[in-house]
Amino acid sequence: xxxxxxxxxxxxxxxxxxxxxxxxxxxxxxxxxxxxxxxxxxxxxxxxxxxxxxxxxxxxxxxxxxxxxxxxxxxxxxxxxxxxxxxxxxxxxxxxxxxxxxxxxxxxxxxxxxxx
Amino acid sequence: xxxxxxxxxxxxxxxxxxxxxxxxxxxxxxxxxxxxxxxxxxxxxxxxxxxxxxxxxxxxxxxxxxxxxxxxxxxxxxxxxxxxxxxxxxxxxxxxxxxxxxxxxxxxxxxx
Numbered sequence: 001x002x003x004x005x006x007x008x009x010x011x012x013x014x015x016x017x018x019x020x021x022x023x024x025x026x027x028x029x030x031x032x033x034x035x036x037x038x039x040x041x042x043x044x045x046x047x048x049x050x051x052x053x054x055x056x057x058x059x060x061x062x063x064x065x066x067x068x069x070x071x072x073x074x075x076x077x078x079x080x081x082x083x084x085x086x087x088x089x090x091x092x093x094x095x096x097x098x099x100x101x102x103x104x105x106x107x108x109x110x111x112x113x114x115x116x
Numbered sequence: 117x118x119x120x121x122x123x124x125x126x127x128x129x130x131x132x133x134x135x136x137x138x139x140x141x142x143x144x145x146x147x148x149x150x151x152x153x154x155x156x157x158x159x160x161x162x163x164x165x166x167x168x169x170x171x172x173x174x175x176x177x178x179x180x181x182x183x184x185x186x187x188x189x190x191x192x193x194x195x196x197x198x199x200x201x202x203x204x205x206x207x208x209x210x211x212x213x214x215x216x217x218x219x220x221x222x223x224x225x226x227x228x
Contacts, residue, residue, distance in 0.1 A: 004159070032214055044160070044205065044218045093159050097214060104150070105216060107159035 002028045004096050006108035013084055014116055020080045021111045023094030029074035030096035034105060035067075038091045050077050084115040119143045120208050122219035129226050135193040137222050139206035142187065146208040150216065151180060151191045154203045163204075164191070196226045 003026040013019050023033055032051050036044040048069050050056040056069035066088075068080040077096075081088055091112055095105035121140045129135045137151075147168035152160035166173040166180045166189070173180050179192045193200055203223050207216040 006159075034215070041221075043220045044216075046215055046217070049213070049215060091157070095159075095216075104162050104165065105214070106162065107152070109159045110157065112157065 002026075002096070002106040004030075004094065004106045004108040006094055006111050008111060009109060010112045010114075012114045012116065015085055016083055018080055018082045019084055019113060020078055021092055021094075021113075023077045023079070023096065023108050025075045025096040025106070028096075028098070030077075030098065031074065032097050033071055033077040034095045034097075035069060035077075035079050036093045036095070038093060038110075044093060047079075081113065084113070086115045089113055089115045117142075118220070119146075120206060120217045120219040122204075122206060122222045124222050125220070126223040126225070129196045129224065131198055131226055131228050132195045135191075135196045135200065135224055135226065137191040137193075137204050137206075137224065139189050139191075139219050140187060141189075141208050143208070143210075143217075144187070145210045146217075148209045149180070149182060149189050150207045150209070151178075152205045152207060152218075153200075154205060154221070156203075160205060193224075196224075198226050198228050200224060201226050 005024045007022045035047045038044045047062045048056045048058045050071040052071050058064045071077040093110040095107045097105045150165040151163040154160040164178045182189045203221045205221045206219045
């Protein structure tokens with residue numbers, strides 16, 4: 001299957017700092033990338049949909065100024081958590097697809113963010 | 117409002133027996149359904165999917181059944197193996213946006 005990588009896998013930062021998470025599709029070009037977050041023992045919640053070369057579409061309740069998404073190429077999307085606070089601590093997962101409606105999403109391994 | 121529900125948070129099965137994981141949805145616009153397997157601190161791995169034009173899809177030990185009238189789908193794993201122990205998420209999509217709505221997950225434990 002297709003491979004999606006995320007970097008870093010774990011990050012610990014101080015409150016008020018910004019953290020950037022990278023998502024790369026390694027062996028295919030991803031027209032669409034998705035960003036999710038998962039709290040312990042809960043479902044994956046979609047944060048935003050990112051299409052290459054255009055602005056991301058955010059889900060209701062997700063602050064676009066806090067979670068900056070850039071999809072500069074067909075193989076790379078980045079999520080920047082700005083001015084992070086302890087409540088932003090979570091497991092962030094990206095996925096990538098070819099972009100057609102029923103295309104399978106391939107998920108990255110996730111990034112564990114801990115904000116002190 | 118939880119559009120995709122997995123009402124059983126956990127399931128324990130003996131090795132070699134059948135595992136049946138259930139999922140219900142409320143949005144009749146969903147027309148594509150997927151099952152993902154997830155280990156702790158890892159991203160989900162795609163298992164199997166089904167389109168709403170079908171009622172069954174089989175891939176090796178995994179079979180997904182879809183009952184549209186009941187808005188219910190299930191994943192059957194037979195025979196179950198200890199390596200199948202993980203959290204299983206069902207997800208649904210409307211087929212146009214590509215967005216996936218996930219259920220809460222069911223933790224499957226297969227005992228040797």
